[in-house]
Each structure stands twice: as structure tokens, then as C-alpha cells.
Amino acid sequence: MRRVTIYDSMSRSARVFAPLEPPRVGLFVCGLTPYDEAHIGHARTFVFFDVVARAMTRWGYRVFSVQNVTNLDDKIIDRAAETGEDPLALAEGYFLSWRAASERLGIHSVNYFPHATDYIGEILRQTELLIERGHAYASAGSVYYNLSKFPAYGALSGQRTEALRPGARVEVDPAKRAPEDFVIWKAATPGEPSWDSPWGPGRPGWHIEDTAITLRLFGPRYDLHGGGLDLIFPHHESEIALAEATTGESPLVNYWMHGGLLNMGGEKMSKSLGNVYSLTTALDEFGPMVLRFFYLNAYYRSPLEFVRDKSLEEAREAYDRLALPANRIAEIVERDGPDRAGTELPEALAADADALVERLDATLAEDFNTRESIALLFGWTRRLAELLGELASFSGDALATLRAPYDWGTETLGLFVREPTGRAGAWEKVVPIALAARARARARGDFAEADRIRDELAAAGIRLEDHASGTRWEFREPS
RNA sequence: GCCGAGGUGGCAGAAUGGUUAAUGCGACGGACUGCAGAUCCGUUUCCUGGGGGUUCGAUUCCCUCCCUCGGCUCCA
CATH class of the missing domain: 3.40.50.620 (HUPs)
Structure with a gap:
């Protein structure tokens, strides 16, 4: 213990x-x-x-x-x-x-x-x-x-x-x-x-x-x-x-x-003051990860200020960036399985991952300092930033090592849990049809058509990002 | 009035008796891009409520004052 x-x-x-x-x-x-x-x-x-x-x-x-x-x-x-x-x-x-x-x-x-x-x-x-x-x-x-x-x-x-x-x-x-x-x-x-x-x-x-x-x-x-x-x-x-x-x-x-309490407008959020923001609404708009991140991004005993149209938007930006390598690794492993072939990790990097997990435990064990733990995880995300492009070349073992600090975050903080597919399953099949049409339009230089498709998808809550390797998409309500 | 919790950069928020006070958001510059977004790199060296004290050295420890929030009998 x-x-x-x-x-x-x-x-x-x-x-x-x-x-x-x-x-x-x-x-x-x-x-x-x-x-x-x-x-x-x-x-x-x-x-x-x-x-x-x-x-x-x-x-x-x-x-x-x-x-x-x-x-x-x-x-x-x-x-x-x-x-x-x-x-x-x-x-x-x-x-x-x-x-x-x-x-x-x-x-x-x-x-x-x-x-x-x-x-x-x-x-x-x-x-x-x-x-x-x-x-x-x-x-x-x-x-x-x-x-x-x-x-x-x-x-x-x-x-x-x-x-x-x-x-x-x-x-x-x-x-x-x-x-x-x-x-x-x-x-x-x-x-x-x-x-x-x-x-x-x-x-x-x-x-x-x-x-x-x-x-x-x-x-x-x-x-x-x-x-x-x-x-x-x-x-x-x-x-x-x-x-x-x-x-x-x-x-x-x-x-x-x-x-500590959650304040809104400098006051305790409470029904009687009328300054409430419903949990279900927040979950619908931002999802569980962003909310957890927002809460855990502060020391639990301190008052935490919630600013409408700002705090959770900011938390989403920050969380998405923090979770990026974890999500990319998860995508690769989901596609190829945990035993995929590939290069191993440089020893120094593997040792750093181990050391980081130990540091994370030690930090959290000091009165559950979730904020400091998150700061350490950001350090790991920064470290992996330069590897983002070559993640697909690593073996399953190597990816597991790289993912270890994020797995720690899942186990203790409940972060980096990917949204369950469910209804998203259908979209997984439909969206690529539109993406293929857009890719053809781009290939023939019809950017007006390409942009039209992108805009219409955006209006429907699907956001696109073009990358060298193809077009990525995600659910994101139009702002 | 009494008790308690807090006051840290533009914003949100950590940490520590000692080199440039973390991290993130935002902002700015660059790379990449048909454009946009995302991502990456860099910059954001003038931020610790006021006043005393202890100390070689205080944001950190002590005193005092000010401010904010919570509680004072069925609020997470």
C-alpha cells in the first residue's frame, strides 16, 4: 500500500x-x-x-x-x-x-x-x-x-x-x-x-x-x-x-x-440562487471527459470558478490536446490489435514512461493533487508531440509503453476514456461516403464543392480536418 | 457579529524557505495547408491582496489589516 x-x-x-x-x-x-x-x-x-x-x-x-x-x-x-x-x-x-x-x-x-x-x-x-x-x-x-x-x-x-x-x-x-x-x-x-x-x-x-x-x-x-x-x-x-x-x-x-464548492458569478452554484447549470446539459454539450478534466484541473479544496460559455470550452481545448496522443495510439491499436509488429522504443523513452508513472502516483498520493498530475501528463503529451507522425511505426508493446501514463490517467482520474460508439456506429459508415465525394472534388480542383460539403457536415455537427494521410472527422457541435 | 475556506500573469489554476513561480487557455510569430481547422515549433523574461516581523534569503513561516466566498440548525 x-x-x-x-x-x-x-x-x-x-x-x-x-x-x-x-x-x-x-x-x-x-x-x-x-x-x-x-x-x-x-x-x-x-x-x-x-x-x-x-x-x-x-x-x-x-x-x-x-x-x-x-x-x-x-x-x-x-x-x-x-x-x-x-x-x-x-x-x-x-x-x-x-x-x-x-x-x-x-x-x-x-x-x-x-x-x-x-x-x-x-x-x-x-x-x-x-x-x-x-x-x-x-x-x-x-x-x-x-x-x-x-x-x-x-x-x-x-x-x-x-x-x-x-x-x-x-x-x-x-x-x-x-x-x-x-x-x-x-x-x-x-x-x-x-x-x-x-x-x-x-x-x-x-x-x-x-x-x-x-x-x-x-x-x-x-x-x-x-x-x-x-x-x-x-x-x-x-x-x-x-x-x-x-x-x-x-x-x-x-x-x-x-x-471546495463550484462558484458561478463569484457565488456558490445553487438552486436557491438560481445560478445553476444542469449536469445533463453539460454532459450533452461537452461529454464526460471534458467535465472531469475541468473539475480535476484544480485542487479539490479550492473554490473553482465556472464561467458560462468559457470554462468548459477552455477545458475542451485543453483536454483534446492532452488526450491527442492517447487517442492516436488507441486508434492504431484498435485497428491492428495489441500485438502489431513494428519498431521498439528507444530505451531512454521507455524508462521515462516508467519513471513518469511513478511520479504520477507519488504526486497524486499527496492529498490527491489532481492538478499537478495533469500538469505532468501535459509534459508527456508535449514529449510525444514530435512522435505523433511516426506512431504507426511502433510495435504494440512500444505503443503500450507510450500509453502507460495515459492508462494511469484512466485508472485514477477516469480520463482518456474514449466515447462509446453506440449511435456513432452508423456515422462511422455514412460520413466516409461524404468524405469520398469531397476527396474527388478536391482531386479535380473543385474546391467550391469540397468546401460546400465540409460546411454542410459542419452544420450537422461533423467537423473535418485534412491531413497528409487523409481526412479526419469528429463530432463537434457548430459554435 | 462569530466560525471556516480562499486572495498568484489577460483568464483558469499549481508549487516551493533559495537559480528564469508549474501547467493549461488565450494572444502573437513561424512551419504545414488550395483555403480553413487541427497539429508542430517559438514568444508571451514587467503575476504571489496591503503593511509589519522572523531569516543571509519569504510567494511559502508568524502578526495585523483589507477583500471575496461558504456556514451560522435539514445545501455537494
């Missing part, structure tokens, strides 16, 4: 990672509240934790990755009331939509997506235990966490409860003993989904959903907890209070990892 350092939000420092039970690693990431379509801000966080899981797996850890689904909360209920749908059905619809988008994005590392409502039994058990131990109290059909009994509250966020501004954004619930107490079990209002409990019909509060899930799946302590920076307070802080009061064990989480 490779030595990995992780910036831990709790200690506010980079620490060498040591799993509780090597090589096993428990990773819990706070997932979505599916009350609407996901936007590209959400996906930043999940792509990053996908890289964490991919990289750790490569380095010999056995990662069990869990992403919860808050499939019932106020926003979902409100939304369902608007549309007349059943709240749980509405949530499941948006969850499945998110699953589809995240699959397209290449997020395949999540082992399990537990839904909060599948853990009601665990939640009730934990709530009762907390009341028994004096850490929670029932009031008006709800159950609240008694913060005065948990002095360690605030360690993660640095917040002191006496300095908070109760009601700054959310109204204070009069049933609470103290305004900083948070709800564990919420009394049902008529018409919303509810479960029977010793305190009457109700539904779980947000924070306990996660601790119920992790206590059951990971036990009282586990390795990694991730999520967006905006969840530190109160959500993660409250998870600690709930779990540690329930189990008596500490710390709940060994390493807290928080991803």
Missing part, C-alpha cells in the same frame, strides 16, 4: 493516512438530496471522491465506498406538494436521474447508495438510546438532541454554540429547549410520509440518517468521511455529536475530507 497523505479538516493539517483495518478503507460521502436535477456543482464533489476511491484501489487499499441518499426531507416534500407526486417517488426519480448522469460521468466506484428511509429501524433504535442516555429529549412529538450534554460540539467547524445566530436562515423551532438543539426525529404533519414511533408518527431528521447508515455499515468508527465544504456545519458536526454520544467511542471519523 502506497503512503498517502490526506488533508484532514478536523485537525486542519495534512496527515499520513492509516486505515483502521488495513487494507480495508471505509469511505462515506454525503450524497444528494434528490429534489431536483443535479447541477455541475454537485458533480464536482462526487467526481473527486471517485478519484479518491480509484486511486486508493490502485494503491492496494480495498475501498468500500458509500454514498447516502437523503430521499426524504423538507425540500422534497415541498416539491412533491407542488407537483402532486408522492415525495418518495419524486425523490427516487431524481435519484435515478443522478445515477444515470454519474454513470455517464464515469463514477463507477460507489459500492452502495443507501436510502435514508431504508434505515428507519436503525434511526429509531439510535434515537431511543440517545434519550436513555440523556443526550436527547422528546418534545411535542419530535425528538431533539440536547447539545448541552455534548461539550465537544464544534470541534470540526470551530463554531461555538454561544456565538451562533439562531434563526439566521432557518426559523427557530419553539419546541426546542435551546435554539442550538437540532431535530433528530420530526413529528409528522398530515399528508407527508411518516413512520410510527414511541413519540407518535414522524420522520427522521437529516443528521441522524447518516449516522444510522454508517453505524450499521461501518460500525462506531471509520476511516474517511467526505462531502462538500458547505456541509461541515451543522451537518457533519451533528453527525459527530449523534454517533459519539450513541456509541461512546471517538473519533467517529479518522479523516474528514471536504471539497
